[in-house]
Structure formats: structure tokens, C-alpha cells
Amino acid sequence: MTDDDITVVFRHESGRVLAGLVRRFGDIDVAEEAVQEAFLIAIEHWRRDGIPPNPAGWITTTARNRAIDRVRRESSRQERSVAAMHLRPPASDQPEDLDPVGDDRLRLVFTCCHPALELPAQIALTLRLIAGLQTAEIARAFLVPETTMAQRLVRAKRKIAANKIPYRIPTDGELPDRLPPVLAVVYLIFNEGHTATDADTLVRTDLCNEAIRLGRLLVTLMPDEPEAIGLLALMLLIHARTPARQDAQGNLVLLADQDRTRWNRDTIDEGHALVRQCLRRNHPGPYQFQAAINAVHADAAHFDATDWSQIITLYDQYYAVDPNPIVALNRAIAIGERDGPAAGLRQLDNLALDNYPYYHATRADFLQRLERLDEANAALDTAIALTTNRIERRHLTDQQTKIRNRRLGTMNGA
Amino acid sequence: MAQYLLSVFMVEGAPAPDPEIIPVMQAQVGAFNQKLQDEGAWVFAGGLFPAELASVVRTDSGQRLVTDGPFSEAKEHIGGFWVIEAPDLDAALALADEGSRACMGPVEVRPFQPNE
Numbered sequence: 465m466t467d468d469d470i471t472v473v474f475r476h477e478s479g480r481v482l483a484g485l486v487r488r489f490g491d492i493d494v495a496e497e498a499v500q501e502a503f504l505i506a507i508e509h510w511r512r513d514g515i516p517p518n519p520a521g522w523i524t525t526t527a528r529n530r531a532i533d534r535v536r537r538e539s540s541r542q543e544r545s546v547a548a549m550h551l552r553p554p555a556s557d558q559p560e561d562l563d564p565v566g567d568d569r570l571r572l573v574f575t576c577c578h579p580a581l582e583l584p585a586q587i588a589l590t591l592r593l594i595a596g597l598q599t600a601e602i603a604r605a606f607l608v609p610e611t612t613m614a615q616r617l618v619r620a621k622r623k624i625a626a627n628k629i630p631y632r633i634p635t636d637g638e639l640p641d642r643l644p645p646v647l648a649v650v651y652l653i654f655n656e657g658h659t660a661t662d663a664d665t666l667v668r669t670d671l672c673n674e675a676i677r678l679g680r681l682l683v684t685l686m687p688d689e690p691e692a693i694g695l696l697a698l699m700l701l702i703h704a705r706t707p708a709r710q711d712a713q714g715n716l717v718l719l720a721d722q723d724r725t726r727w728n729r730d731t732i733d734e735g736h737a738l739v740r741q742c743l744r745r746n747h748p749g750p751y752q753f754q755a756a757i758n759a760v761h762a763d764a765a766h767f768d769a770t771d772w773s774q775i776i777t778l779y780d781q782y783y784a785v786d787p788n789p790i791v792a793l794n795r796a797i798a799i800g801e802r803d804g805p806a807a808g809l810r811q812l813d814n815l816a817l818d819n820y821p822y823y824h825a826t827r828a829d830f831l832q833r834l835e836r837l838d839e840a841n842a843a844l845d846t847a848i849a850l851t852t853n854r855i856e857r858r859h860l861t862d863q864q865t866k867i868r869n870r871r872l873g874t875m876n877g878a
Numbered sequence: 879m880a881q882y883l884l885s886v887f888m889v890e891g892a893p894a895p896d897p898e899i900i901p902v903m904q905a906q907v908g909a910f911n912q913k914l915q916d917e918g919a920w921v922f923a924g925g926l927f928p929a930e931l932a933s934v935v936r937t938d939s940g941q942r943l944v945t946d947g948p949f950s951e952a953k954e955h956i957g958g959f960w961v962i963e964a965p966d967l968d969a970a971l972a973l974a975d976e977g978s979r980a981c982m983g984p985v986e987v988r989p990f991q992p993n994e
Binding site: 578627628629638 | 880965966967970971987989991
């Protein structure tokens, strides 16, 4: 039993254990510290005896005893002494704190993603408390010093405690406001993994996997939320293409040029099944539309076989429920593929996306296909200036070199 | 139960509200205050004169020093506030939302430290 194995088991169980302890003790810090202590004890015992048959139960019992000890130690303080009077020693090996139906974790998800917390704090708390990542791992993932991430987490937990941010599942009436931030946090973690900001690697598989794990958890916890299913389907369908997104030299390969035999078929099949499952409920939303669009891509054996009309229809419906310019940009790309670059370019007019690199890269692509090479070159300048991932930048620079060479050829030939 | 300070801000140099709006706002705030009292959420509330009418007192080596004007050099000053009691932040935010509609401006929600 290596320490790495123990860490993996622990990470998978710690969210459940922690959520149960937060309910029991009403204090995230007490719960976290108890889980950390239980982890150190687990390393010591499991190294010697192997992982127990019910690791979550083992961790819960150990952590709960630690928490009770701590609360009793501090019971000189009035509030704590009241709490300690209500504490009971563990009655059996099957602790009641184990969160069998997942309500405790769902409550904690909504606490972590409360709108009164800034987005980076929501993301950090979700990774720390739900996904069970260590502070150092989250700091590495977001390229900030560990002390910065530790301070961010401390501040967020102080805000939760001081403000009494509740630990409860929102009512049905509140859910339309409260669910989107939860889904957004998970999708942002996925996107950060899919195209790492300011990094030398394109994909951070660790973050993609954590996001998918969180997505699966949300579906388990909220089986009746079609958007939660849509989000999981979307992440799986995008993640399935990862093996084909870079060539042997590590260069970015666009969807049009990917070797589709390298796509992960099992992941695609799972994504497809989820898309069918959520669309049957007939409550479409942004994640379900994006998942459905990616399912159409996954259906095409090669790029030229893509059913662009179906994709455009889906974008039309998507834009009707969520009229944002990025949806319009993606719709324009699909129109450009079906009706030609001039039609696509017309769709880009009046989109307020000046700071969005993909907008300029898309314009450049339409312009170069129309032989408007000077304008394409200028659009790529803007796209490159706005792009932070080095592998994406290299891709755009390569495109620009090709356009410049063609422009020279045109000039020499003239 | 926890107590929260709900503050309303006035921006220095911002145009004064339309004279026709003021009685509407006062009526709305009055109704909101009544609701807070009826629901047991009311602790205290009040509107303030402009910050330019404030004074600051300091004690410097035992000497009292009074200066004219507000303490904060910021452009935004507290213009009025409610102190409310609520079970948690969601309940406080719901009341702040109503307060914000009543006074037609943003409301800052800030928890009080509990009394030990």
C-alpha cells in the first residue's frame, strides 16, 4: 500500500466525510482539521494494515472522534461547551455521518458556490471541500503561490462563518438562481483543464478529470436536473477528443483536422447516452444544447460529413434561450462551414467580442478563405495578442506565417 | 439568529434624486420598516444627514482633537442603514433586496460580530 494509493482513496472519500462532519459540527474548520488529522492517522495505519473494507466509514469514525476531542478541548468557550454537551461517542462501526443519499455533499456544494463568494473563492472551495484536493494542488492548478491560495481559502471560510452563509439545499423556487453558479464552477474547472491559461501544456488532464468527477457527483446528487446531466455529457464529449487535439510534435490540431479514430469511443458513447437521457425531459438549457451540438460532431466520421444544418438548428434554439455573443460566434462558424466563408463573415458583424481571441481567429479564417490576406493577417495579430496559452499562440503564429507566405506569393506573382 | 448591518450609500457630487421621487422612496422605505418590525427582523434603522456635516474626534496623547468633515476620504459615504436580525445570510440578502428596491440604491450587507 503506497502513500499515493492512500491519497487517492482518501481524496475520493474525503468530500463525503467532510460534508457529514460539517452538518454534525456546523463548522467547516473543525470538520476540515479533523479530516486532515484522520488522513495522517490513515497513512500510518493503512501503510501497515492495508486499506480497510469501508474506508469512508473508517475515516468518518476517526475524524469524528478527533473533532469531538477538539471541541471538548476548547469547551472553555461558552458556545463550544454547549456544543460539546450534545456530542455523543460513536455508537457503532456504521457511523450515521456517512451521507448515504448525498444530501450533505449537496448542501456543501451550494455553500461553496454561494453567490456572496467571489468566483475564484467558489472554485477553490469546491476543489478543496468537495473534490478533496490539497491546498498546494489547487494552487498549482491555478498557477498561484500556495500562500495566496491558502489565504483565499481562509478568507472564504471566514466569510461563510461570519455571515452565516447557510448549509442547506436551496428550495425549488431558489434553484433557478442557485444552480447555474454550481454548474459554472464545475465547467470553469473543466475549461481550465481543457485549455490551460498561460501554460506550456495544452490540457491539464488532472483538472479535466476532477471536473468530470464533480459532474458525475452532481448528477448523482441531482438526478432530476437535466442541465446537470447536460454538463456531464458536454464535458465527456469534449474530453473524448483530447487524444486527437495535439499531434506528435505537440502542435494544436483543430476539430477539422483531427484524426477521429483517436477519439475515445467509450467516452463518446457515455456522452451520447446522457444527451438522449436529458433531452427526453424536454427542459433544454445551455449545457444540454452544447452537449447536443458536440454529439452531432461526434457522430461524423470525418469533418466533411458533419451535419451542419442540424448544428445550426441547435445553435438557433440555444441562442433563443441564451442570446449571448459567444453562441452567435459559434453559430457563425457553423454557417461558414455550410454556406461558405462570406456568409460566415457576415454573421460576425456587430458581435461585441473585441476582447475574445476566438472571435478574431474566426474572422481571420473566413478572411483568408476569401483571399483577403491583409485583413486576415491583422485579425491574427489581434488574436495572438489576446491569447495566453502558449500552444494556442503557436498555432495562431503558424497560421499567420502561412498567410504571410501566401501574401508574398501573391505580390511576387503580380 | 445573527445581526447584519444593511447600509445604503450616497455618492458625493451625484445628482440629487428627482423631487417627485423622494416622497415615493420615503413611503417605500416606511413600508419596508413596518414590515421589518412586523416580522421581528427590526433592530434599528435611520437615515443620515450628508457626510459633509460630520465631525471627527481623535484623542492624541490625551488631547481631544476635533476636525470638520467625514473620516473617510472616499467619494461614497454611508447615507442610511438598517440593523436587522436574520437566521442566515440568505434571509439577510432577501431583506436587503427588498431594502434596495425601497430606497432605490445598492445595499451593503455586513455581519455583526456575535456578542460573547
